[in-house]
Amino acid sequence: MRVISLCPSNTEIMEYLGLTDLLVGVDDFSDWPECVKSLPQLGPDLSIDLDMVEELKPDLVLASLSVPGMEKNVEGLIQRNIPHIILNPQSLADIENDLIATANALNMPERGKEAASQFCKRLDDIKQKGSKAAHKPKLYWEWWPKPVFTPGSINWLTEVSEAAGAENVFKDVELASVQTDWDDVKSRNPDFLCIAWVGVRKQKIKKDLITNRPGWNELDAVRNDRILILEEELYCRPSPRLLDGLEKLYGLIHD
Template structure:
């Protein structure tokens, strides 16, 4: 099978299935696993070069609608008659279902079932630990600083927070992504600040990006250990790697 992935989360699903050797091309942002480094890059996920996609003669393209603007990729695939499926996971259960859906499309039913079971077991294992937490810390997740974007109720990071025995401070907002301001964050008095800026490597984020903000002192932190700089690739992509992020988060906050 010759498979093309048009976004990082799809590429990571292929690896979780143990099928990344089927990949013959990926988008520019796909960076895991390392075995894909030599594959043809087809452009950023919002500007895929469809001529290159067609030249690679894929048996299946894994398209996505996880970011606004990806619709044009799907439209181009339809226009050109290129075989594809569309993944658009918004929750942990969606990711589990996408493992099965992708494996089915590749005639790899057993791998899909095994991967979905493994995914569910790992998630439930952390959830069981989380249920034993009596004092659940509140978390402020920051996806972007200016303007501030943070996940709301309809987002996997609210699920991740709950599984880790914590609470997303914006879990009351019925949106996947919330645009707000620093004053709103301060008023909710989070126990931890989790910085995972989309598209920015962990090494480029500094705690003083937060400590210099007006009113930071009102949070009453003894030091900056309550500010967690996290790997955006483990928290901002709807892929099975969210489990790695979840397990890491649990250790950090408890």
């Protein structure tokens, strides 16, 4: 089987299934595991070069709708009659199901069941620890600073927060992604600021960009130096790597 992945989360699902060796091309942003960087790169996930995709003669393309704008790729695949499946994970259960769906599409159903089982067990283990936490800190997640975007209730980071024995301060907003402002964040007074800007490496985010915001020196999280600059690749991509991020988060928020 010759497989192409059009976004990082799909590429990571292939690795979790132990099938990375089937990949013959990936989008420009797929960077894990390291070996995929040597594969043909087919453009950014919102502007895939479908001519290149066609030239690689894939048996299956893993398309996605996890980011607005990806519909264009799917329309192009349909027009060219390129075999594909579409993943659109919004929750941890969706990721579990995508492991099964991807393996089924590759005619390896047992591989999918096994991977999904391991995913569930690992998630349950950390949930057990999180449920025993004496204190459930309030977390503010920041995906983007200008304008401010944060995950709402219909988002895997709300689930990740709860599994880690914490609470997303925007879980009351019934959206996947919430555009808000710094005054609203300040009024919710979170215990931790969890900064993971989409597409930005953590090394490029300086803490003073956060602490210098008007009035934010009054936040408990700032006063107590509870500002977590996190790896966006462990929190912003709907893939099994969210469990790596979850385990790391648990260790950071529970002293």
